[in-house]
Amino acid sequence: MGNNLDVKKAKVLEIKEKMEKAQGMVFAKYQGLTVEEDTELRKKLREAGIEYKVYKNTLTTLAAKELGLDGIVSFLEGPVSVAFGYEEATAPARVLNDFAKAHKKLELKAGIVEGTVFDAKGVEKLASIPSREVLIAQLLGSFKAPVSNLAYLLNAIKEKKESAEQA
Structure with missing residues (x-):
């Protein structure tokens, strides 16, 4: 039992470190994407220098709360992925928004830029920033x-x- 707890603590620490390091993050519902679509999305994100992960919502919630990002917690329901942009704050929003236009199964849920939480509409506006x-x-x-x-x-x-x- 203790080993499982250690694994979870390590995952929370990993998520927290990525959240601290990222200039921008976008959370998206990916359920319904085919394997080919998911592979295409991951390739586009990788080419843009964006890290794309799927974590358990409970672990992401713990990391977000430790960083004072409680505003994101309400968006962490169902299967949620997160795209971390380390070099450019709006890059994850742009790539995911463009992909979501062509693939309706991908749904933008929320985003965080420099500690500010944005809903799906806010993420779409972030995506329009060059x-x-x-x-x-x-x-x-x-x-x-x-x-x-x-x-x-x-x-x-x-x-x-x-x-x-x-x-």
């Missing part, structure tokens, strides 16, 4: 536009002066 790389590219593009316009303007003034000098 990746960090896209946001950086957009920011750099917005910096570049005024500089480019200034360069074109200065070049036009220079060309106008040169044409006036030649005339």
